[in-house]
Amino acid sequence: MFLQDFLQLTIAGLAAGAIYALAAIGFVLLWQTSATINFAQGEFVTLPAFAVVFFSAVLGLPFPLAVLAALVVSAGLLGLAVKRLLIDRLLDRGVLAIVIATLALGLFIRYSLQQLWTPLALPFPDLFSRAPVRILGVAISTEDLGNLGAATLAILGLHLFLRRTRTGAAMQAVAQNRTLAATLGIDVSRMIAATFVLNAVLTGIAAVLIAPVYLVKYDIGIGLGIKAFYAAIIGGFNRTFGALAGGLVVGLAESYAGAYVSTQYRDAFSLGLLIAVLLWKPEGLLGLREDG
């Protein structure tokens, strides 16, 4: 009985964690290439979820097309437009200016959705069957398994893109050393734009996976954004895939703490973990120590 519960909690934690990881990896990529701490990352998940509902329920596109359209809108608005209109102008003004600007951007998106569309939760179609599958006699949620699988695929795709393509390699070069990358003839500004687009696609995928669980509401980004931050810090800001580990740790911590410790303090648990990591290894679990 205990083992079965434990297994179910583990799968649920990993599934949630993999979705947090999608947002967290994008968050870390932005930080690495452009020193952007995106305080609107949660809303970068909310907006594509609303876009899917807009294209499917309002315009009546078939679901897969609606998802595709939402990803394109996300890449254009949250990727290119935000980079061109906001970040480009603030890049050399330091971290605080970008923090304030993205903080305001997040509020802007959240309030716009709430006021101009609806303050209520909108339904989102289930991607996977609600019936559990039985593995070795243990009932496992199909939704959790499906989310875990889909998120894993997305992360694998990202990994291949960063490792196997020229653009991916150039992006990593910019992430490691902007000045040196520019000297080598890499178009830094274009690579930063590519990172913003990539981030918007990642948060778009996270949106599609999380929306059936959370429903589509203007404020779902608050919790998600915070969890992406936690995941990024726990994993380490200077390691792209540290955020993956961080996301899984946050998802598992939440899942176990909610079941075994206290549902009321579920959120405090991953936070305690975060503070412990900061005190013990400020560069993050997988992060590399930076001097200066």
Place this chain on the structure above:
Amino acid sequence: MLAASRAGRASLWIALALLAGLPLVVPDYPLYLASLTLIYALAALGLNLTLGYAGQVSLAQGAFMGIGAYGLALFTAQGVPFLLALAGGAALAFACGLLLGYPALKVKHHSLAMVTMGFNIIAFLLMRNEEWLTGGSYGLSGIPRPRLGPVSFADDRAYYLLVLAVTASVAALAARMIHSPWGRGLRAIRENEVRAEVVGVNLRNYKLAAFAVGALLGGIAGGLFAPLLRYIDPHAFSLERSIQLLLMVVVGGLGRFSGPLIGAVVVTILPEILRMTQGLYLILFSGLIMLLVLFRPQGLIALGDLFRPASAEGRR
């Protein structure tokens, strides 16, 4: 002091006199807004010490207000006199500031914002969940307005004057601190940490003190807030409040002494003026902040500099 010139000091006294005369001319609701603005200004002033002068991004000022407010409410419920309860709540906030400052100083700016944000979330959860102490989501009600000796501050007008007196005195003390050698050390850290350390500024102690004093001011503001509404609940001190206070500091002008006051006026009064736009106000406001960061990074206070002789530039 606040402004070095004699003219500056004179205009300060005039402003204070005008504020003190406010209860004679304005009706109840605007007066309530004025009290609220002063309280937020005080909290933002504290945050400005942490953020504007010491350069530490803190998203926990709302929690410190909460600690001061709950501290005051719980102490007065035990029969502790108002001023002592106010000091007690503020001391609690100061202690929490020190406690938070310690791990916060080990991390760089990007993590610092998250740690303080996390602190605010934990504080909110404690206020909401520990019903035996804080009344949970229902909060605490029936918080009395104070009586000092023969003078009762139960009346809205009288309480406004008390808020004004406390805010002005604390602000004057803070101004004195900013212009002391200690304040110069703080600014040296913000401008260049390494250089400051080389000339003998102890980074750790300075940052820790900036954090704790900022928290203390937040605690005093919270202590004034509770009797104003006579009621407090956790939502008044959520992360949202901290973000609002942060925006006040930025809107007003980071690291400028009167910046937070301007910011508090804008953030508190503007929604009332834009009330007919209903919820659109929130969209307008967040859009405005983005424009401000893009085109007026020095905050609204810098608009005034346009009309000032060049020699005044850079005076803080």
